[in-house]
Amino acid sequence: MKRTVRLLALAAALLAILSCNETAKKKALLPNISGKAGEVIVVINKGDWEGAVGTTLRDTLAQDCPFLPQKEPLYTLADVPPTSFTSMFQLHRNIIIVRIGNDVTEPGVTLRQDVWARPQCVISINAIDSDSAVQLIKDNSKRIMAALEQAERDRIIANSKKYEELSLAPVVQNMIGGSPHFPSGYKLKKKTDDFIWIEYSVQYVTQGILIYKYPVVKGEEMMDLDNLIAENNAVLKENVPGMFENTYMTTSTFARPSIEYLKYKGRDFAEMRGYWEVYNDFMGGPFVAHAFYSQDGKDMIVMEGFVYAPKYDKRQYLRQVESILYSFEWKKSDNKGEDAKK
Numbered sequence: 438m439k440r441t442v443r444l445l446a447l448a449a450a451l452l453a454i455l456s457c458n459e460t461a462k463k464k465a466l467l468p469n470i471s472g473k474a475g476e477v478i479v480v481i482n483k484g485d486w487e488g489a490v491g492t493t494l495r496d497t498l499a500q501d502c503p504f505l506p507q508k509e510p511l512y513t514l515a516d517v518p519p520t521s522f523t524s525m526f527q528l529h530r531n532i533i534i535v536r537i538g539n540d541v542t543e544p545g546v547t548l549r550q551d552v553w554a555r556p557q558c559v560i561s562i563n564a565i566d567s568d569s570a571v572q573l574i575k576d577n578s579k580r581i582m583a584a585l586e587q588a589e590r591d592r593i594i595a596n597s598k599k600y601e602e603l604s605l606a607p608v609v610q611n612m613i614g615g616s617p618h619f620p621s622g623y624k625l626k627k628k629t630d631d632f633i634w635i636e637y638s639v640q641y642v643t644q645g646i647l648i649y650k651y652p653v654v655k656g657e658e659m660m661d662l663d664n665l666i667a668e669n670n671a672v673l674k675e676n677v678p679g680m681f682e683n684t685y686m687t688t689s690t691f692a693r694p695s696i697e698y699l700k701y702k703g704r705d706f707a708e709m710r711g712y713w714e715v716y717n718d719f720m721g722g723p724f725v726a727h728a729f730y731s732q733d734g735k736d737m738i739v740m741e742g743f744v745y746a747p748k749y750d751k752r753q754y755l756r757q758v759e760s761i762l763y764s765f766e767w768k769k770s771d772n773k774g775e776d777a778k779k
Contacts, residue, residue: 467551467554467555467557468528468554468555469528469554469555470528470530470555470556470557471525471528471529471530471554472528472529472530472531473513474530474589474592474593474753474756475512475513475589475752475753475756476512476513476514476515476529476530476531477498477512477513477514477515477532477533477585478515478517478526478529478531478532478533479491479494479516479517479533479535480516480517480518480519480522480526480532480533480534480535481494481516481517481519481533481534481535482518482519482535482537483516483518485535485537485567485570486516488567489567489568490535490537490567490570490571490574491516493570493571493574493575494514494533494535494574495514497574497575497578497581497582498510498511498512498514498581498582498585499511499512499513499514502752502755503695504692504694504695504710504711504712504724505723505751505752505755506721506722506723506751507750509750509752510752511582512531512585519536522534524553527552527553528553529554530554530556530558530588530592531557531558531585531588531589532552532557532558532560533559533560533561533562533581534559534560534561534562535562535570536562536563537563537564537565537566537567537569537570538565539565541563541564541565543563544563544564544565544573545563545573546560546562546563546573546574546577546580546581547560547563548560548584549561550588556588556591556592556595557588558584558585558588560581560584560585562574589756590756590760590763593756593757593760593761594618594763596620597617597618597619597620597761597764598618600620601618601619601620601621602619602621602622602623605619605623605625605635606618606619608625608633609635610768612630612631612633612650613648613650613731613736613738614732614767614768615732615766615767615768616765616766616768617740617761617762617763617764617766618761618764618766619635619646619761620637620761622637623635623636623637623646624636624637626645627676629676631649631651632647632648632649632675632676633647633648633649634646634647634648634676634677635647635648641746641747641749642744642745642746642749643744643745643746644742644743644744644754644758645742645743645744645745645758646742646758646761646762647672647673647677647739647740647741647742648738648739648740648741649672649676649738649739650731650736650737650738650739652735652736652737653730653735653736653737659737660698660707660728662694662696662707662709665696665707665709665728665739666688666694668737668739669688669726669739669741670687670688673686673687673688673713674686674687674716679715679716679717679718679720680715680720681717683716683717684716684717684718685715685716686713686714686715686716687713687716688711688712688713688714689711689712689713689714689721691712691714692711692712694709694710695709695710695711696709701763704729705729705730706727706728706729707727707728707729708725708726708727709724709725709727710723710725710726711723711724712724713743720745721745722743722744722745722746722747722751723744723751724741724742724743724744725741725742725755725758725759725762726739726740726742726762727739727740727741727762727765732767740762740765742755742758742759742761742762743758744758
């Protein structure tokens, strides 16, 4: 009996492995995605798109992107009726399929990946009527936005790793014990014992990453927003001068930065968003920063991504530097030498 159970368990395990391998092979054969970054195709009946369901989707996904100088939507939405959802649209990077009708047997929101192309995000919203669909979208709004944001971020990070500027990570690792993945084109602009400035710059567009550390003071609320802003301003004043005398980068007081405490891939950090500006000058733009403790807990580490693009929309530029911050990894310890000594 026990032998039979073991054989059945082994057979089930083999079938699972074969099934996984087959799925992986099928995904590897999928074509690459189409469409621009930040775009979402919404497959929906015209009446629903022009009614409450479409309004709720637009209010959720096309709301103003926070902390941008000009109004830009979080995502650019394009509606496609189900009858027109052909292979051309099925290759799109982000797809939301809205199905409403009495024949819907399993109402809900479903997230899938790599259905018709890769790397693809497909979200299905199934409801028996419009009111139910509206409520589903509202109840799952954070989940829907998180899926799209993660998909966009993962694509940028994958591209950064594929075309990585390998000379930069060791410089950052030596200072803070880990590093983001910087794509090709980023260059080291400035380095001190506790500050690093890495930048990608072309005509009219600058994307910068500032990385610095400072000692943890016992008894102080190191993750408090006011403390983080004060430290940030002190570091920027000392290390990021403007083009003219007595000009330097600082946190803008036009709008108070926001702060959110997050956990991502095992790392706890405070995420700040706001505007930067140059004191005594007219330059400025959006920034996003991650603040977290060093591995030994002795230092606060801050990575700040900023964008200067006065002639262009900034949503995607900011999303790119933000994704670089999210690509951060602690340096893996190499124990081979120690093991050899033992």
